[in-house]
Amino acid sequence: MDKIRQTLKLYGFLGFCSLIFQVIYTKILYKNARIVRRPFDIRGKKQIRFSRGFTTGRYCRIEAHSQMPCAEPIIEFGVNCQINDSVHIAGAEKIFIGDDVLIASRVFITDLNHGSYKGPNQSHPNTISRERELHTNPVYIESNVWLGEGVVVLPGVRIGQSSIVGANSVVTRSIPANSIAAGNPARVIKQFSFERNEWVNVNGE
Numbered sequence: 001m002d003k004i005r006q007t008l009k010l011y012g013f014l015g016f017c018s019l020i021f022q023v024i025y026t027k028i029l030y031k032n033a034r035i036v037r038r039p040f041d042i043r044g045k046k047q048i049r050f051s052r053g054f055t056t057g058r059y060c061r062i063e064a065h066s067q068m069p070c071a072e073p074i075i076e077f078g079v080n081c082q083i084n085d086s087v088h089i090a091g092a093e094k095i096f097i098g099d100d101v102l103i104a105s106r107v108f109i110t111d112l113n114h115g116s117y118k119g120p121n122q123s124h125p126n127t128i129s130r131e132r133e134l135h136t137n138p139v140y141i142e143s144n145v146w147l148g149e150g151v152v153v154l155p156g157v158r159i160g161q162s163s164i165v166g167a168n169s170v171v172t173r174s175i176p177a178n179s180i181a182a183g184n185p186a187r188v189i190k191q192f193s194f195e196r197n198e199w200v201n202v203n204g205e
Contacts, residue, residue: 030054034080049073057085057105065092065112065134078143083107093136098143098161109153111139142177162192 019035026036033054040056042048044064054077064074075091078099085105089095092112097103115123115132123132137156141147145159148167159165160177169186180190180199190199 044074047074049076051077051079051081051099053080055080055082057083057087059086061088061090063090065090077101091139092134094138095141096139097141098145100144101141102146104147104149104151104167106150107147107152109139109141111155112136113155 022035022037025038026033030036030050032050032052033056034052036054036056037058037060039059041059041061042063044066047064047066048062060083062075066074072094074093075089075095075097077097078101080099081097081101081103083089083103084107087103087105088108090108090110090112095109095111097109103109113135114129115127116135117123135155139153139155140158141153142159142161142163144162146164147153147159148165148169150168151165152170153159153165154170154172156174157171158174159171160175160179162177163175163179163181165171165175165186166180166182168184169182170184171181172185175181175186175188176191178192179188181188183189188202190201192198193200
């Protein structure tokens with residue numbers, strides 16, 4: 001009863017009613033999830049795996065683009081992942097998000113590009129953008145990662161366990177475990193020292 005009173009105080013009566021509806025909606029369509037808040041746009045649901053405790057904000061969009069049936073999910077969430085409002089995740093090969101990952105609002109994660117712009121067989125600028133062949137490179141976000149507001153994670157990136165990516169950063173290359181990265185493109189600015197038991201600047205300060 002105390003928990004209900006606290007929830008009413010936090011959300012108000014109409015917000016509480018909306019929350020109850022969202023919970024019922026979640027249990028019907030996403031039985032492993034904790035709560036999926038509407039509106040929620042999902043495409044290619046059969047190629048997406050939600051684990052226990054999955055939580056979303058509103059206006060999230062998760063889409064799996066598959067040319068043919070896959071034995072494994074294209075997009076996979078670990079246990080107790082939380083994504084906030086207006087997160088967009090688009091995968092065509094593999095996006096793996098580990099356990100206890102926290103993703104702030106307006107984050108974009110993708111493993112695909114319309115066209116190829118390096119290496120052999122690059123796309124020609126006169127080709128209509130939407131008609132360029134999709135090129136993919138898997139993305140792995142390991143457990144206990146925190147992505148700040150407005151972060152963009154691009155194809156071919158691995159973000160190591162327990163790392164943090166600062167707000168509005170663009171991740172174009174992999175980030176090692178236990179690091180703090182920020183900027184465009186994102187670079188590591190701090191790493192956790194287990195000897196000193198604190199976060200230290202990359203120059204050792």
